[in-house]
Amino acid sequence: MTGLAPTLVGAVLIGVSLGLLGGGGSILAVPLLAYVAGLPTREAIATSLLVVGVTSAVAVLPHARAHRVRWRTGLTFGLAGMAGAYVGGRLAAFVPPALLLTGFAVMMLATATAMIRGRRSAEGRPAPRELPLARVLLDGVAVGLVTGLVGAGGGFLVVPALALLGGLPMPVAVGTSLVVIAMKSFAGLAGYLSGVSVDWGLAVAVTVSAVVGSLLGGRLAGRVPADLLRAAFGWFVLVLGFVVLAQQVPAGWRSAPLLWAALAVAAAAIVVAAGVGPTRSRWRRPSPRGRRS
Template identity: 65%
Template structure:
């Protein structure tokens, strides 16, 4: 019971991360489910897809109401991401769980460095023109495959792609990312269910707590400056990536 209560308390933080930063849910959920709840890595990844997908859908609501979603980008990113995520989820059956967690940590660290180290600075005004279709399709397929393979909702890759490559303001990237995460997580879960089961009772409890946190995080997002959100996201992802890598390679 103590482990369950601790797990659910941490689930609130997962939700706040998703609602505030547009990602980071799986970055927290997978380690919590593996190291706190004691799940097998692949079961934890599949369960995190349930949690992150539902939480992202709930967290997207306040962003959508505030006009912080680029719907065309979200739709194209979402469809191509679903294709990649399903393929990644099927491929995960052939990769050891420890390798998946290690790869997860490395990708987190690389993404964080990109967010903290530069690239294109996001504009302070919403982008006036649509993002190039070709870029969205390629990024959607690649990030979707990562989503399905390592159980990441993809926000820690979608947000930097929109901010650094698309010049989208951080708050808008967060809202758009949440819509993308919701649909891609569902596709990745379908791929995983072909070879892995989900602890549905734990997933439901974890998701309920995370949704409460995501709604609060979504309300805060519009009040925090873009640059502050961007740097907080980068440092957060870097710290979690280092922890994940150390867990896999240190005795």
Template identity: 65%
Template sequence: MGFAGGQHSGALRRVNADRAARMEPQLILVALVLAALVGVSLGLLGGGGSILTVPALTYALGMPPREAIAASLFVVGVTSAVGMIGHARAGRVRWKMGVLFGIAGMAGAFAGGILGGFIPGAVLMILFAIMMILTAIAMIRGRKSQDPTTPGLEPKPAVARIALDGFGVGAATGLVGAGGGFLVVPALNLLGGLPMAIAVGTSLLVIAMKSFAGFGGYLFSVQLDWPIVLAFTGTAIAGSFLGVALAGRIPERALRQGFGIFVLLMGAFVLIQEVPPMLASLSLT
């Protein structure tokens, strides 16, 4: 048993070493730039981390899709937890609502993470791209927001509805490593009645909780290249400080729509990369 485990660990190290040797400096630079954007997006918008993380790890750093999704959950979880600190200091985190949504999301994310371990990588990437496109359309169109001017006037959320929505968002996050903040923020804003700025801060608490839960589910089926993952995470954390500092200084509508267009293009790119090979393989069977 120990000998077999040692052989497996040795093989994994050789695979990681081969992957590192094949990496081109330009692709590493692109991945680090995207990692910084992950942090900026999380700190500024309360979401969008996995939308950039999964393609960066898959296409720039050569990770298999399932491993990239698991790594994405770790990167986004740690970066969200760090970014949340700045929002909490500014009073932009609602702890009770965030914990309620987060607990339900953790249960869904853990289940989604386990299920994702049994789904082919190409299918996961196509599901991921579809979620990117749907999210981008929602971002570009925008959502009606009724921000109360006085924090004390924030309406009380429907507990059961928040918990159910939290479970659904968590399951999507755990399954494909996406659907985090850009589903959590609207849910907290529309269902929970939180102002957008507070919904962004609270979403980071939720994202951290359910990302770690989804990551725990994936640990049963993947092993990560930790030096790469930790380097990506550190760069994302640095970007999150900038995002938190910029929060409230950039017009939200312009930023959301611009990022939505970018996400739409990336979703289309992933589909172009994944769908033709899958159709070709199906035609050969």
């Protein structure tokens, strides 16, 4: 349990992220458990699924009280996601740890880019009473598979899917996503437990810290502009993603100038893609006339 105190502090930040943004827990949990707590890769992913699952289940309560949860949609998406997450957790036993973390880093970069650019809100458009079931099931399985395999792809994949596919208002999409995240995380954990042992003492301590953070994040949610927080968090995840990716480079390749030049070009391309586009306009309130997409 080396680095226990920094691990618990990081767990509080994980909870704050879930409470504020409805996602981001697994993006932080895996690097925290792997690099700060010193857990092996598969054990870090399994523990992160437990932490994020319990924390999401607690964080959904204030959203439910405020009627910001679409239960039918969340349960349908969540059941499909559970199936995908369980399969992903079982498949992870056959994937080399370095490849798992590389896939996780790529997921971090893609997620960070989406967070920085922002997402089109469904505000102003009528939300359909029933979502297309086939699409919900397909997206749920796909997102769940990613979650179970690399321990990522929770709220920052589920929220856009619910907002864009179902036309749900962003606050409702965030609240509903927490139901989905909890369901998928527990299913992914079940898949991992077939071949991975968990340090339950550490897992419980980290989970309790994350739950405390989620309650704090929930209290701050109405006081801090969510778009500014999302962008700042996105840049942080972008840097962290490159750090995780660099850790996976074989030792013999780390002195190759061409490799680092290629990584620098890739980083510049992602920064440009994240920093340009209609980000500002997405953060503004819609005009009275509305916008045509």
